[in-house]
Amino acid sequence: MPKYRRYNWPHLLSEFEKSELTQVEFCKQHNVNPKYFSIKLSERKKAQAKQAFATVVVQPHKEPTQPQPLDKLTIEIGQCKIHCPAAMSIPNLVALVKSLT
Template identity: 95%
Template sequence: MPKYRRYNWPHLLSEFEKSELTQVEFCKQHNVNPKYFSVKLSERKKAQAKQAFATVVVQPNRESTQPQPLEKLIIEIGQCKIHCPAAMSIPNLVALVKSLI
């Protein structure tokens, strides 16, 4: 019966990403089952993708009772501000946000 091993998966996966080895080569060097390694790597990528999204809350302008046309869109992340035209298409806005992640 094969011996059960415990791995420090976050460390092991980080080491793999730093290396220029294929999954199979890396698994051979570290004596890890390639199929199980692939499962753990997929789980990590899915978890990272979920963390990449941020909640956006739009606060209405309380000074004006009449809706005003949007002149520009400002995306703020920390001290960084990106000014976008109001006419920017949704696909372009999505591409911009994805490139910032």
């Protein structure tokens, strides 16, 4: 019965990737079963592919369906802030802005 061998698979697979040998040639030189080597190499590539991508769930930005009514209006000029009711008439608002400038 053949002896069971333990291999340092990460090291062995990285050595294979550095070499320019085919899988069969590499396995012959290192006394490794080519079929088992191929399985281990496939597992490593799948694991690397999983680490390369991440699943991201994107939530669409929801705009409000109806604009919210304004209850007040704030006018800022320099360090001065004036809070006015939203129901203020346009002529009064224009007069206020003109008086501030």
